[in-house]
Amino acid sequence: MAKMMYRDAVLSTLHEEMERDESIVVLGEDVVGGMGTAGGPEAIGGIWSTSTGLFDKFGANRVIDTPISESAIMGAAGGLALTGKRPVAELMFADFIGVSLDQIWNQIAKFRYMFGGKTRCPAVLRMAYGAGFNAAAQHSQSVHHILTGMPGLKVVMPSTPEDVKGLLRTALRGDDPVIFLEHKALYAVEGEVPDGDYTIPFAHARQVRSGEDVTIIATGLMVGIAEAAAEELAEDGIGCDVIDLRTTSPLDEEAILDSVEVTGRLVIVDEAPPRCNLATDISAIVAQKAFASLRAPIEMVTAPHSPIPFALELEQAYLPSSDDVEAAVRKTLAYR
Amino acid sequence: MQLSREQLVQAFRRMCTIRAFEERLHDEIATGEIAGFTHLYCGQEAVAVGVCEHLDAADKIVSTHRGHGHCLAKGCDVTDMMKEIWGSSEGLCKGRGGSMHIADADVGMLGANGIVGAGAPIAVGAAMSLKIDGEGKVAITFSGDGACNQGTTFEAMNMAVVTKAPCIFVFENNHYSEHTGFEYAVGTSKDIASRAEAFGMKVWRGDGCDFTSVYETMREVLEYVRAGNGPAAVEFDTERFYGHFEGDPQNYRGEGELDRIRETRDCLKIFRAQATGAKLLDDAELDAIQQAAIDDVDAAVQAARAAPRPTADDVTKDVYIEY
Numbered sequence: 009m010a011k012m013m014y015r016d017a018v019l020s021t022l023h024e025e026m027e028r029d030e031s032i033v034v035l036g037e038d039v040v041g042g043m044g045t046a047g048g049p050e051a052i053g054g055i056w057s058t059s060t061g062l063f064d065k066f067g068a069n070r071v072i073d074t075p076i077s078e079s080a081i082m083g084a085a086g087g088l089a090l091t092g093k094r095p096v097a098e099l100m101f102a103d104f105i106g107v108s109l110d111q112i113w114n115q116i117a118k119f120r121y122m123f124g125g126k127t128r129c130p131a132v133l134r135m136a137y138g139a140g141f142n143a144a145a146q147h148s149q150s151v152h153h154i155l156t157g158m159p160g161l162k163v164v165m166p167s168t169p170e171d172v173k174g175l176l177r178t179a180l181r182g183d184d185p186v187i188f189l190e191h192k193a194l195y196a197v198e199g200e201v202p203d204g205d206y207t208i209p210f211a212h213a214r215q216v217r218s219g220e221d222v223t224i225i226a227t228g229l230m231v232g233i234a235e236a237a238a239e240e241l242a243e244d245g246i247g248c249d250v251i252d253l254r255t256t257s258p259l260d261e262e263a264i265l266d267s268v269e270v271t272g273r274l275v276i277v278d279e280a281p282p283r284c285n286l287a288t289d290i291s292a293i294v295a296q297k298a299f300a301s302l303r304a305p306i307e308m309v310t311a312p313h314s315p316i317p318f319a320l321e322l323e324q325a326y327l328p329s330s331d332d333v334e335a336a337v338r339k340t341l342a343y344r
Numbered sequence: 345m346q347l348s349r350e351q352l353v354q355a356f357r358r359m360c361t362i363r364a365f366e367e368r369l370h371d372e373i374a375t376g377e378i379a380g381f382t383h384l385y386c387g388q389e390a391v392a393v394g395v396c397e398h399l400d401a402a403d404k405i406v407s408t409h410r411g412h413g414h415c416l417a418k419g420c421d422v423t424d425m426m427k428e429i430w431g432s433s434e435g436l437c438k439g440r441g442g443s444m445h446i447a448d449a450d451v452g453m454l455g456a457n458g459i460v461g462a463g464a465p466i467a468v469g470a471a472m473s474l475k476i477d478g479e480g481k482v483a484i485t486f487s488g489d490g491a492c493n494q495g496t497t498f499e500a501m502n503m504a505v506v507t508k509a510p511c512i513f514v515f516e517n518n519h520y521s522e523h524t525g526f527e528y529a530v531g532t533s534k535d536i537a538s539r540a541e542a543f544g545m546k547v548w549r550g551d552g553c554d555f556t557s558v559y560e561t562m563r564e565v566l567e568y569v570r571a572g573n574g575p576a577a578v579e580f581d582t583e584r585f586y587g588h589f590e591g592d593p594q595n596y597r598g599e600g601e602l603d604r605i606r607e608t609r610d611c612l613k614i615f616r617a618q619a620t621g622a623k624l625l626d627d628a629e630l631d632a633i634q635q636a637a638i639d640d641v642d643a644a645v646q647a648a649r650a651a652p653r654p655t656a657d658d659v660t661k662d663v664y665i666e667y
Binding site: 119 | 404406450455464470472495496502506507663666
């Protein structure tokens with residue numbers, strides 16, 4: 009076991025996997041950083057420090073610093089993947105799917121299907137997402153719910169350094185396109201990371217803590233918020249079964265349904281706005297498949313139906329908090 | 345014409361196959377037997393064939409919604425393609441792609457594409473991949489005068505230049521982006537190649553209705569790109585004999601325009617005149633080649649009609665390799 013930051017888990021996994029598999033190619037804006045400047049290559053090494061040293065070690069053919077051209081970055085990832093490479097393409101901010109969605113949704117996600125199952129497109133599209141940095145409406149969004157609805161993509165949302173490593177390895181060793189969503193507020197969070205070459209399979213949720221009164225489902229940054237609420241509630245003798253989904257596509261339905269069968273009460277925490285998001289999706293699944301187990305209406309703790317605001321107070325009000333989760337748990341328990 | 349007799353026969357045969365394929369589809373679509381949107385390549389055959397005759401399976405191409413010609417020129421099987429257009433489970437893409445999504449990675453054909461301008465970034469990625477492999481192979485993206493106005497095309501051209509990717513941007517200017525004239529839609533310069541040049545690429549121009557012009561131009565372009573000089577672009581002036589899609593009334597055409605281009609700009613007629621003029625092939629040989637192509641396409645249509653249909657179980661296959 010070693011203590012490691014979330015961002016270093018990304019970086020070290022890229023270093024290790026690129027050494028292991030020479031078909032892996034990294035591309036994106038400033039993944040080298042400093043190209044064409046007085047500072048020279050690696051002057052920055054990626055704005056998230058998730059690609060530092062890759063260029064020096066693996067060279068310009070495998071670590072490709074691109075212009076600000078998100079469509080071309082995503083499209084190039086598609087072309088690389090169709091021709092036997094394993095591209096890791098970085099979208100600096102997940103919000104930039106707005107300018108590159110055609111390549112993700114109409115191309116990469118659909119190649120294998122449209123082409124009759126005769127191609128593979130193992131592209132890993134890394135994106136920094138999430139609010140909490142006063143980065144306002146175009147640099148803070150959670151986009152998992154948009155991408156989860158797209159057949160052909162897998163969507164991963166790690167919440168710990170340990171999961172970053174295990175899930176990124178799985179993404180890089182699989183043959184399907186993967187959206188790998190890294191929460192900006194987690195980059196500097198430290199956690200224990202096991203030694204050795206472990207992987208974490210997709211659609212295997214993690215039980216964060218066990219409890220028999222209420223099920224709380226969360227992903228990414230929301231896992232820590234759910235956990236904090238559960239700790240508070242435990243002081244009042246309320247037991248929360250906190251589940252980190254890890255991946256939203258494929259989804260570990262079984263873990264959700266098994267837990268709800270025991271607790272009969274469900275709170276879903278989602279950083280996305282309230283309509284057509286992960287929370288509504290899981291609600292529908294539970295309402296349909298575990299209706300008889302439910303003892304109270306499902307509670308959803310989400311962002312409001314608004315763009316993400318800039319000012320500190322406004323952004324705090326926007327983001328789901330552990331108080332919101334705690335209130336939702338108490339509400340579902342109060343239902344008779 | 346500098347080509348050997350065999351090369352000439354093969355090139356003419358491929359152009360005739362595309363022409364026969366598209367003319368037959370034009371007839372069959374009118375009967376309602378073929379579903380969906382179909383965009384015919386008739387008139388532009390010299391471009392696809394003049395480009396692809398230089399390539400082997402390790403070179404990659406990315407095509408457009410008007411992609412049948414590129415597919416056939418790159419070596420996709422005629423019958424498997426026809427079965428795909430008919431929607432058979434034995435089609436090249438098992439009936440999941442149809443006319444706009446024909447692909448065959450085994451022959452280096454990375455897909456027709458329903459999104460105008462989407463192909464160029466994909467080709468740049470393929471070119472990056474081929475650059476890593478270091479065997480002098482190239483990736484070619486075909487774009488029309490419509491796609492030349494898409495931002496993706498600009499992004500791709502710049503990225504290819506920046507990364508020195510062995511990518512060739514082939515612009516087929518058929519003067520119509522859907523139903524809008526080139527004269528209106530392509531800036532004030534009316535010059536696609538000069539746009540590519542502005543990104544720092546070496547560019548060529550050629551007559552897309554003249555196989556010899558395309559072939560000889562591409563010989564130079566490929567020599568340049570295969571030598572590791574980075575990307576290049578070519579603009580070919582060509583003609584679209586049918587509408588944007590099948591069913592397009594084409595009431596935007598000038599009076600007598602279609603008759604005129606069929607008479608004076610038909611790449612098969614131009615090829616024939618050159619080949620017979622230089623006494624390389626005679627009319628009887630050329631007629632026989634043309635007829636053989638028509639017969640092949642007819643056999644493909646019969647096979648497509650008789651081919652098995654997909655079943656409901658097939659809908660969700662191949663969305664993922666593992667899920």
